[in-house]
Amino acid sequence: MTFLTYLISGLALGSVYAIIALGYTMVYGIAKMLNFAHGDIIMAGGYVAFYAFSKFGLPSYLCIILSIAVSTIIGVIIERLAYKPLRQASSLSVLITAIGVSYFLQNAAQLMFGSDTKIFPAMLTEGSLKMFNGQLTISYLTIITIVTCIIIMVGLTAFINKTKIGKAMRACAEDKGAAQLMGINVDTTISVTFAIGSGLAAIAAVLLCSTYPSLSPTLGSMPGIKAFTAAVFGGIGSIPGALLGGMLLGVIENLTKAYISTQLSDAIVFTVLIIVLLIKPTGLLGKKENVKV
Secondary structure, eight states: OHHHHHHHHHHHHHHHHHHHHHHHHHHHHHHOOOOTTHHHHHHHHHHHHHHHHHTSOOOHHHHHHHHHHHHHHHHHHHIIIIIGGGTTSOHHHHHHHHHHHHHHHHHHHHHHHOSSOBOOOOOSOOOEEEETTTTEEEEHHHHHHHHHHHHHHHHHHHHHHHSHHHHHHHHHHHOHHHHHHTTOOHHHHHHHHHHHHHHHHHHHHHHHHHHSOOBOTTTTHHHHHHHHHHHHHHOTTOHHHHHHHHHHHHHHHHHHHHHTOSSSHHHHHHHHHHHHHHHOTTOSSOOOOOOOO
């Protein structure tokens, strides 16, 4: 039962990684750029939820809605001010800009909220579910996290496949030039993609901070890197790949901490990523792209 407990906890952690990885994989799939400031949007969403709940006493659901709204606005502003002028720039220029935006958000958070670590309040349901005569205990937060991830994945897949803006996203992912010739507003489509990814980052922030109740200006750095790893692991640009990569990453990390070493867990996770990419460079569910030269 101990192994099963670690496995379920790993799936919950992987669910958070998967939700964050969606922001990376959607932006890369459509805009072909890596938004390394995505992790800091998680941090911003966490601070909004923290102050809305602890300082203003808003109900949990309103705190989450407000966090999603603010994170979405921040994501769109970043895209318009920092990334839109670089549509035709080299990938290196975009990468450097993304790193600069990340450091800007972290330092802005330190000036606004201080550099000290805050204890995140218990916003979501507490308690646990006992199974097998009490031998297996699963917290309600773990169940909420996994179920939320599944609902988001199913809903996002339906949104992309069934809605008009979703079809526009798929068209831009295939060929932005051809999509524009067909009357699709590429700039608006990319902005919507950033908005969705940033909103999901706020949900991930609440789930992550509720599981590990601490909040600081550097909150999103390591989860952001690991979520990016999950996106690459599963096949960046693939929504099912983000889910698979996040789940596997969470399970590997949790089992490594439990049975091998907490200090070596990150090293083992990235070692597994390297091995997978050596065998399958496009990731587990990634598709090989033919580039015209």
